[in-house]
Amino acid sequence: MNKIPLTVSGAEKLRAELHDLKTVQRPAIIQAIAEARAHGDLSENAEYHAAKERQSFIEGRINELEAKLSNAQIINPALLDADGRCVFGATVDLEDMTNGEVVTYQIVGDDEADIKEGKISISSPIARALIGKRPGDVAEVQAPGGIREYEILDVRYV
Secondary structure, three states, X not given: OOOEEEEHHHHHHHHHHHHHHHHHHHHHHHHHHHHHHHOOXXXXXXXXXXXXXXXXXXXXXXXXXXXXXXXXXXXXXHHOOOOOOOOOOOEEEEEEOOOOOEEEEEEEOHHHOEHHHOEEEOOOHHHHHHOOOOOOOEEEEEEOOEEEEEEEEEEEOO
């Protein structure tokens, strides 16, 4: 299986979710199933079926997180020396050449991407266009509305 790139903070979030699923949610759903069983006939017991479905989801998510963490390649952006180039984990300041708007993005793994926090997935079109570029370069991004151009203002490894 391929290595899954993650930042240090992204790996910590996945570990925290896994810990919560194993220590809080799994025992709670086991208790809910036991209570639903106590109500009698399981064939018409909606609480039991809902609890079993939730248990299935939790176990699936635990397996998924364990697989991702075991295949993770954890990268600490602060330790990178990429000579000013855009690489995984870098924080990049961009200026939209169309309207002059300045945005800041950090290039992260698929599981930790969150545009509201300024984190974009390494597999997104904009991140793919930025990889390898330096401050002063212009990146052309194929967007749904056509090609957008961004000038790279600064690259930081934080």
